[in-house]
Amino acid sequence: MSDGARAKRGRRTKAEQRAESLEQILDAAEYLFSKHGLYGVTLRDVAQRVGIHTTLLHYYFKDKKDLFETVFARRAGVTSGRRMVALEQYETAAGAHPTVEGALHAFLDTDLDLYFEGGELWMNYAAFCARVSNTPEGAVLMDVHFDPVVLKLVSILKRALPDYPDEDIFWGYHFVTGALMNTLARTGRIDRLSGGVCRSDDFPAVKKRIAKFMAAGFLALKDA
Amino acid sequence: MSDGARAKRGRRTKAEQRAESLEQILDAAEYLFSKHGLYGVTLRDVAQRVGIHTTLLHYYFKDKKDLFETVFARRAGVTSGRRMVALEQYETAAGAHPTVEGALHAFLDTDLDLYFEGGELWMNYAAFCARVSNTPEGAVLMDVHFDPVVLKLVSILKRALPDYPDEDIFWGYHFVTGALMNTLARTGRIDRLSGGVCRSDDFPAVKKRIAKFMAAGFLALKDA
DNA sequence: ATTATCTATAGATCTATAGATAATGC
């Protein structure tokens, strides 16, 4: 345990101690998993980052996968809930004629804001999610936590594009989420590719463009 | 070694033996890495899948990372080269007025065709690349092998959109590659989300839509 | 008295190397 961590722990109630330890563990695991994935991180790595002994992780979590899934679940409800609210508010405001762009703004901007304004920890979670999302095992976690919001978005898109076959709507969503996940991943590739013109962590720049870009894409599928 | 593998090996020259073993190893590694990533695969997993002893992997490769990078590089040149040719041909054909959609067709369709028509092994490579692409370490491999084609695409896009700032071009590309990688990853998520309406491995369905979709997106950035 | 944390350690597995054996090559 680092001196700082010990000092902080001293005077707390057990409930506070527990909550604080859990949070530190989850933050450390989130960061490491976002960088190296489930198998690229050892429990020792996590423990060292927190400044505790590896065995304490087994006190709080059943095993590594349990830790991993807890990291995923911790913030999933927050982002999912916020976007659900935003979509419902948009639906109410738009009345009988919702637009694709309006729905996408509610879905995408709400998320990008949350990560960008939430600071480093939320940005780590975003990268963690992006990494999980394009693995076969990880995609199942996405199903569990995000299907409701996504299906809500889809339902509005269907009302905005009443003559579209479901196939077009779902492929369109597939493109949208690919672009979003590529953003959340912040690999630094766009920075290097563009010679510094774009920065991976410039979510406002993405927010400024993504909904409009994708909405136009959906509309172009009409005559496909 | 499986009986089949041994029988096949019997009568070959050493060069053939070497080439065949290397190919079997790379195919097995490609499949496993695409499913579980660099750290989720052990050399033993690869050896078992091929039917050889783990130590033979060290005869052919320096270490696990060397094997991983060789898997990446083996097919990268093929896809990169094919797309480069397609882009150059399009550029010649389009003359003074290339379009965004034309350039994207050359870039995207060529790639999707290669994987889809190349059979299971090429599909595995696609998933492998997609997985690599949204990790921080992996993105550097993308730089090395794919920067030239991507910059070629970007140069045509700039000519198609002469009044666009570079920033818009690069963010647009960022969205395109996100959608493409989400396709190549074939996680099965869109299958479950759409209740079977879309299938992850239906690259023709993606090919039918993606260039048109993304081209409209680029054009919509004009008044951003 | 209960809970958080640490010590000690077992058992499994993983990477990598050294050296032996069994094929092909002249």
Add this chain to the structure above:
DNA sequence: ATTATCTATAGATCTATAGATAATGC
């Protein structure tokens, strides 16, 4: 004679458990 493959094994590391210690809680 050279190259492909296997045997044997060292050393490191990883997960997980049992049991001890040090805090908080009544």
